[in-house]
Amino acid sequence: MENPAKLSGKAAIRKENENNILRAAELVFAEAGFGGATMQLIADMAGLPKANLHYYFPTKEALYRRIVDSIFQIWLDAAAVFDDAAGPVEGIGAYIDAKMEISRSHPAGSKVWAAEVMHGAPVIQDYLETTLREWTQGRAKVIRRWIAEGKMKPVDPHHLLYMVWATTQHYADFGHQIVTLNGGKPFSDEQWDAAKQSVKSIILDGIGATETGRAS
């Protein structure tokens, strides 16, 4: 009765349907954008009638907001590696690794977020002004401390963060372009590793963060 995996009954039905809907919606919103996505297509992809979809999520906006919420939460969680780091090599290196891993595992969510911001963030403007702003200021302070401690060369922390965000998310948002330039073949495990290494190598060398003696 307390089995969370195969708990039969109404609660289980609800959970499974919501998950199916959210998974389908993330894909459809990512591929078509908010305006181009249709509730009918999401319903088809989730395997239930449109009316049933509206039973779980009353409006298209509500469903969309849930998708954006979840990817934002994933990104915030990934940033934890930043905090308990002795210096930029570990902190920023691990952050790049984490964000690259998210680009690999959640490309659709990344695209939804990108489209939302590109369109002026009509839904998540409050996040940008509160949570994201505080998060950014906190990490900027950490970076400035590392600079003061001589662990990296003086660079503007904001522009550094923008570069990390842009580069890592590029592998999700522009994944289609990258795959095309890769001969139409998705990245292999080795190629993903090489991408991570390249990004970390250029950025960490670019900020002069080699003193802590990292592996490679």
Add this chain to the structure above:
Amino acid sequence: MENPAKLSGKAAIRKENENNILRAAELVFAEAGFGGATMQLIADMAGLPKANLHYYFPTKEALYRRIVDSIFQIWLDAAAVFDDAAGPVEGIGAYIDAKMEISRSHPAGSKVWAAEVMHGAPVIQDYLETTLREWTQGRAKVIRRWIAEGKMKPVDPHHLLYMVWATTQHYADFGHQIVTLNGGKPFSDEQWDAAKQSVKSIILDGIGATETGRAS
């Protein structure tokens, strides 16, 4: 009669209307995405009735394709600075400058391109497979030559290009987020210069391209 600026007559009317439409369409497509954009809104913003808009551009797709075409052409032109460069400091440095300038002057076009690629490039897949692929391979060869000549450290040319693209376009595509984190104020001239310098500094140092003795 041969004055191209104030040439009155049908040709002038056509040219001015097309320009107004293209300018309006670029903004609307960038803000709302292809699916969210409406011909009515584009017409209103261009200052003419919707039926007249369909006289100049028969379908929404045709109008959209023109927008994507033009931003792609701008990017290709900007890449000319890459070719006649003695080394990475001049070549990649100038390329970053040029792309940052485009992000500043054509943010809407950049967003349209980004959205198009994110949605699987339904319209410009052929560009990716032909022109862009050839362009990328050509520049990769130049970068490899620079590496062989000892002008920069060995990095994967593709990942380096991706980083340049991602970072420079980020200032257009995620401009809203950046402005929000900047206290709601758009970048000043000085801030744009600082952004350019930060990006160039990190990337050029990151690839070890300092030997030619650049200014700063």
Add this chain to the structure above:
DNA sequence: TCATATTCTGACCGTACGGTCAAGATGCTT
């Protein structure tokens, strides 16, 4: 077993969209 709450679904509604069209207005050429 039966009453109750929850879940499911086909049919339906109003609206807004992309696109068409025929008729009128405007400018160019001779």
Add this chain to the structure above:
DNA sequence: AAGCATCTTGACCGTACGGTCAGAATATGA
């Protein structure tokens, strides 16, 4: 000035969308 090509426009059309609803189906608890 007359004829012609181009440009302009309000009205209209079919479709597809987001969302609603009444009632059927299903599971739960007593």
